[in-house]
Amino acid sequence: MTTTDVAAPTRAEAEALDRGDPLARFRERFVLGTAGADVVAYLDGNSLGRLPRATVARMQQVVEHEWGNRLIRSWDDTWVRLPRQVGDLIGSAALGAAPGQVVVADSTSVCLFKALHAAAGLRSERSVIVAADTDFPTDRYVVEAVADQRGLRVRWVSPPADGGVDAALLEPALLNDVAVVALSHVDYRSAQVADLAAITAAAHAAGAVAVWDLSHSAGSVPVGLDAAGVDLAVGCTYKYLNGGPGGPAYIYAASRHQSGLAQPVPGWFGAADVFAMAPAYHAAAGIERMLSGTPAVLGLVAVEEGVRLVAEAGIDAIRAKAMALTDLAVRLADAWLAPLGVSLASPRDATARGAHLVLRHPEARRWSEQLAADGVVGDFRNPDLWRVGLSPLTTTYVEVWTAMDIARSVLADLTGRPA
Numbered sequence: 001m002t003t004t005d006v007a008a009p010t011r012a013e014a015e016a017l018d019r020g021d022p023l024a025r026f027r028e029r030f031v032l033g034t035a036g037a038d039v040v041a042y043l044d045g046n047s048l049g050r051l052p053r054a055t056v057a058r059m060q061q062v063v064e065h066e067w068g069n070r071l072i073r074s075w076d077d078t079w080v081r082l083p084r085q086v087g088d089l090i091g092s093a094a095l096g097a098a099p100g101q102v103v104v105a106d107s108t109s110v111c112l113f114k115a116l117h118a119a120a121g122l123r124s125e126r127s128v129i130v131a132a133d134t135d136f137p138t139d140r141y142v143v144e145a146v147a148d149q150r151g152l153r154v155r156w157v158s159p160p161a162d163g164g165v166d167a168a169l170l171e172p173a174l175l176n177d178v179a180v181v182a183l184s185h186v187d188y189r190s191a192q193v194a195d196l197a198a199i200t201a202a203a204h205a206a207g208a209v210a211v212w213d214l215s216h217s218a219g220s221v222p223v224g225l226d227a228a229g230v231d232l233a234v235g236c237t238y239k240y241l242n243g244g245p246g247g248p249a250y251i252y253a254a255s256r257h258q259s260g261l262a263q264p265v266p267g268w269f270g271a272a273d274v275f276a277m278a279p280a281y282h283a284a285a286g287i288e289r290m291l292s293g294t295p296a297v298l299g300l301v302a303v304e305e306g307v308r309l310v311a312e313a314g315i316d317a318i319r320a321k322a323m324a325l326t327d328l329a330v331r332l333a334d335a336w337l338a339p340l341g342v343s344l345a346s347p348r349d350a351t352a353r354g355a356h357l358v359l360r361h362p363e364a365r366r367w368s369e370q371l372a373a374d375g376v377v378g379d380f381r382n383p384d385l386w387r388v389g390l391s392p393l394t395t396t397y398v399e400v401w402t403a404m405d406i407a408r409s410v411l412a413d414l415t416g417r418p419a
């Protein structure tokens with residue numbers, strides 16, 4: 001990070017960016033806090049997206065009418081179709097996936113467990129899962145568990161802390177014993193965007209299948225699963241898809257694999273005829289075979305409303321704003337925070353990073369806590385990172401400017417250095 005004489009963008013510049021923002025109108029489609037709300041800048045939409053106004057109305061309608069009045073009949077009316085219907089919407093709005101390849105179910109951890117078992121089953125003669133030892137904890141734990149259960153080994157690759165995986169790093173690991181390559185598209189710490197198409201192609205060239213976790217890219221970065229020939233993918237809905245706390249996750253399986261996929265939790269909702277109550281399990285022909293138990297209807301309808309906003313805004317416009325927001329934050333950090341000892345732990349090139357940024361400082365924990373107390377809500381990440389998520393549908397440029405302004409004065413106070 002440059003430390004001398006970098007001119008900070010002015011507040012007037014941030015205001016001009018807001019005036020010219022084609023997505024500005026989306027902010028008011030979200031609940032921005034009722035009286036007494038103390039948020040000055042919300043920089044955590046990469047952990048929990050804001051609440052869409054439409055979700056409030058939809059939840060009320062579903063609870064009062066569909067549940068309260070229609071009761072069990074609502075399963076036939078609409079509910080039974082929701083996992084596939086919302087999956088198709090996520091597929092088209094955020095994943096570059098044609099219909100019939102995505103269902104919404106379970107949590108990301110459980111979807112990943114199912115996806116990895118199914119993927120390993122496609123290469124049952126092989127013995128290795130390749131994964132990154134810097135990946136999100138649940139990904140590492142699930143990779144290890146699936147490897148254990150199937151008698152496979154994990155070959156870990158170690159991306160640089162402030163970067164992420166790339167094809168060159170993976171190449172030595174992609175030997176002819178690899179069954180599955182399991183990686184995250186956007187690194188949860190650094191925000192580096194992996195080259196999903198190149199890595200998927202490299203996995204295929206080695207005879208392996210590629211499984212991607214899209215939790216930090218869906219709704220912030222175009223994904224292009226079909227175009228890249230990805231085999232399976234999973235992700236959460238509560239970040240940039242605004243699906244709500246603990247909202248159900250999604251699982252993608254390419255059409256070409258579906259008839260051969262065996263997943264480890266063969267419940268009745270994944271069966272060919274859900275209500276036949278057949279004596280033995282026969283998997284549904286299509287993507288529904290990745291389902292297990294009764295879908296979480298209230299969670300599903302919230303996801304549908306969140307994703308509708310992404311579909312309406314368009315993923316390319318969202319991506320363009322994410323790059324501009326993070327660029328503004330980087331320029332402000334260069335001018336104001338670098339002189340206080342802060343360094344950038346994310347790619348400097350906007351095209352190489354997702355919609356969040358990570359800033360490193362030895363006092364990051366106290367810094368982040370004080371900022372949260374002052375209404376600037378970001379994330380602390382062990383041991384010395386402050387992570388800020390910039391959600392293109394809700395974050396304004398002035399919000400970023402204000403947050404960075406407060407961040408510099410809090411850090412100056414903490415370190416006893418002039419801001």
Ligand SMILES: Cc1ncc(COP(=O)(O)O)c(C=O)c1O
Pocket residue numbers: 107108109110136138139184188213215216236249
């Ligand atoms: C990359 C990644 N995978 C998975 C998860 C969470 O999984 P789950 O939905 O099972 O809690 C997160 C949560 O932040 C994540 O960042």
